[in-house]
Amino acid sequence: MTIHASVSIERWPVAGSFIISRGAKTHVDVVLCELSDGPFTGRAEATPIYYENENAEKCAEEISRFVTDHPGLDRASVLQNMPRGAARNALDCALWDMECRKRQQALWQVAGLPKPAPLTTAFTISLGPPETIESEARKAAASGHRLLKLKLSGERDHARVAAVNRGAPAARLIVDANESWNDLDIAAEAERLAHYAVELIEQPVSAGRDHLLSGIRSPVPLCADESCHTSADVERLAPYYDAVNIKLDKAGGLTEAMAIARAAQASDLKVMVGCMLSTSLGIRPAFALAQLAHWVDLDGPLLLAKDRPDGFRFANGMISPAVSPD
Numbered sequence: 001m002t003i004h005a006s007v008s009i010e011r012w013p014v015a016g017s018f019i020i021s022r023g024a025k026t027h028v029d030v031v032l033c034e035l036s037d038g039p040f041t042g043r044a045e046a047t048p049i050y051y052e053n054e055n056a057e058k059c060a061e062e063i064s065r066f067v068t069d070h071p072g073l074d075r076a077s078v079l080q081n082m083p084r085g086a087a088r089n090a091l092d093c094a095l096w097d098m099e100c101r102k103r104q105q106a107l108w109q110v111a112g113l114p115k116p117a118p119l120t121t122a123f124t125i126s127l128g129p130p131e132t133i134e135s136e137a138r139k140a141a142a143s144g145h146r147l148l149k150l151k152l153s154g155e156r157d158h159a160r161v162a163a164v165n166r167g168a169p170a171a172r173l174i175v176d177a178n179e180s181w182n183d184l185d186i187a188a189e190a191e192r193l194a195h196y197a198v199e200l201i202e203q204p205v206s207a208g209r210d211h212l213l214s215g216i217r218s219p220v221p222l223c224a225d226e227s228c229h230t231s232a233d234v235e236r237l238a239p240y241y242d243a244v245n246i247k248l249d250k251a252g253g254l255t256e257a258m259a260i261a262r263a264a265q266a267s268d269l270k271v272m273v274g275c276m277l278s279t280s281l282g283i284r285p286a287f288a289l290a291q292l293a294h295w296v297d298l299d300g301p302l303l304l305a306k307d308r309p310d311g312f313r314f315a316n317g318m319i320s321p322a323v324s325p326d
Contacts, residue, residue: 001037001038001072002037002071002072003035003036003037003067003071003072003073004035004036004037004067005033005034005035005036005063005064005067006033006034006035006036007031007032007033007034007060007063007064007090008031008032008060009029009030009031009032009056009057009060010029010030010032011027011028011029012027012028012029012030012277012279012304012305012306013026013027013304013305013306014026014027014028014277014303014304014305015302015303015304015305018124018126018277018303024126025277028047028276028277028278028304029047029048029055029056030045030046030047030056030278030279030282031045031046031047031048031056031059031060031063031086031087031090032044032045032090032281033045033046033063033090033091033093033094034094035067035091035094035095035098036098037098040098040101040102041098041101042093042094042095042096042097042098042099042100042101043094043097043281044089044090044091044092044093044094044096044097044281044282044285045090045093045278045279045281045282046059046086046087046089046090046093046248046249046278046282047086047249047275047276047277047278047282047300048085048086048249049085049086049249049250049276051226052085054085054086054087058087059085059086059087059090060087062082062087063087063090063091066078066081066082066087066091067091073091073095074095075092075095075096075253075255078091078092078095078253078255079092079252079253079255079256082252083252084229084230084250084251084252084256085249085250085252086249086252088252088253089248089249089251089252089253089254091253092252092253092254092255092256093248093253093254093284093285096110096111096254096255096285107284107285107288108288108291111254111258111288113258113288113289113291113292114291114292115291116287116288116291116321117291117320118318118319118320119287119290119291119293119296119298119318119319119320120146120147120296120317120318121147121296121297121298121299121314121317121318121319122147122148122149122174122295122296122297122299123140123145123147123148123149123299123302123317124148124149124150124151124297124299124303125137125140125148125149125150125151125164126151127151127152127153127160128160130156130159130160130162130163131163133150133160133163133164133167134163134164134166134167135167136167137163137164137166137167137168137171138167138168140168140171141167141168141170141171144315144316144317145168145171145317146170146171146172146316146317147171147172147173147174147295147317148164148168148171148172148173148174149173149174149175149176149297149299150164150173150174150175150176151175151176151178152175152176152177152178152180153178153180154177154180154181154182154183154184155180157175157177157189157193158189158192158193161173161175161193161196161198162196164196165196172197172199173196173197173198173199174198174199174200174201174202174295174297175193175198175200175201175202176201176202176203176225177201177202177203177204178202178203178226179203179204179205179206179207179226180204181204181205182205182206182209182212184204186204186205186212186213186216186218187216187217187218189204190204190218190219190220190222191219193220194219194220198220199220199221200220200221200222200223200243200272200295201218201220201221201222201223202223202225202245202272203223203224203225203226203227203245204222206226207226207227208227210224210227210236210237210240210241211240213240213241214239214240221242221243221270222240222241222242222243223241223242223243223244223245223270223272223295224237224240224241224243224244224245225244225245225247225274227241228244228245228246228250228260229250229251229252230251230252230256230259230260231256231259231260231262231263233260234260234263234264234266234267234269235263235267237269238267238268238269241269242269242270243264243269243270243271243272243294243295244260244264244269244270244271244272245272245273245274245297246260246261246264246271246272246273246274246289246293247273247274247275247276247286248275248285248286248289249275249276254285254286254288254289257273257285257286257289258289261289261292270294270295271292271293271294271295272293272294272295272296272297273286273289273290273292273293273295273296273297273298274286274297274298275297275298275299275300276300277300277303277304278300278301279300279301279304279307279308279311280301280307280308280310280311280312280322281308281311282300282301283298283300283301283312284312286298287312287319287321296319298312298319299314299319301314302314310322
């Protein structure tokens with residue numbers, strides 16, 4: 001059966017600005033993909049990974065070209081013939097959505113995942129001076145956020161973590177070094193942060209330089225993010241990390257993301273499920289996978305000025321579906 005695609009680009013403003021060590025963003029461009037075989041339609045959203053030189057226009061073109069060249073496409077052909085990335089994520093998840101509609105079942109049922117329950121999600125605090133971070137942490141805690149994720153840069157990181165601790169002393173804390181600790185004493189940095197009950201450090205070194213972590217005994221678990229894209233990466237990363245961060249845009253869809261989760265379990269690594277800036281449509285498949293995660297970071301819609309009308313509910317640091325998963 002021939003499948004037709006409708007692909008569009010949407011721009012969603014960020015609430016204020018989203019700042020990490022690579023720069024600030026005031027909006028995010030997402031790719032909306034709708035597939036139809038006639039009776040049924042599947043819909044998905046993906047966010048191009050800008051630090052891997054993706055952009056919305058390229059992703060939209062890649063999707064349209066692939067569907068034209070593979071009119072009878074299915075998830076297997078997408079996985080085998082498209083490179084990983086946001087374009088493949090959009091196609092893969094739209095195909096999952098179409099199958100759910102055909103079978104009249106929820107995604108968790110079709111994918112063989114646990115029935116979704118509300119989850120505690122991290123809330124991201126952007127890179128900034130300690131006084132700003134302290135204020136943002138205090139506001140986040142007052143809004144009910146119990147798990148905070150702090151962006152770091154390799155400079156004044158201890159002061160920033162201390163600021164979060166002052167602003168939200170009862171909050172759990174994850175930090176994301178965003179590949180900025182290459183030239184630092186990582187064990188010493190981790191030791192300092194352990195005093196503030198930091199429970200996870202994401203991507204301390206640049207992707208491809210994971211060997212810098214060899215022999216390091218960190219008192220805080222280390223999590224691979226930019227270094228981990230597909231299930232094939234997991235075995236290589238296992239000697240250096242304690243966890244992997246799975247993002248569907250990196251993995252190129254839910255199909256590969258589930259394979260990463262299985263590979264992580266086989267390698268005795270814990271799992272974090274994260275996201276790029278996106279609306280609730282973009283994190284819908286990730287929420288299903290996040291039922292298997294030790295840490296959840298699906299606050300992408302919360303960081304936007306507005307979300308889709310049928311988006312997830314965020315309250316008291318929890319994320320839950322807008323409708324029943326039955």
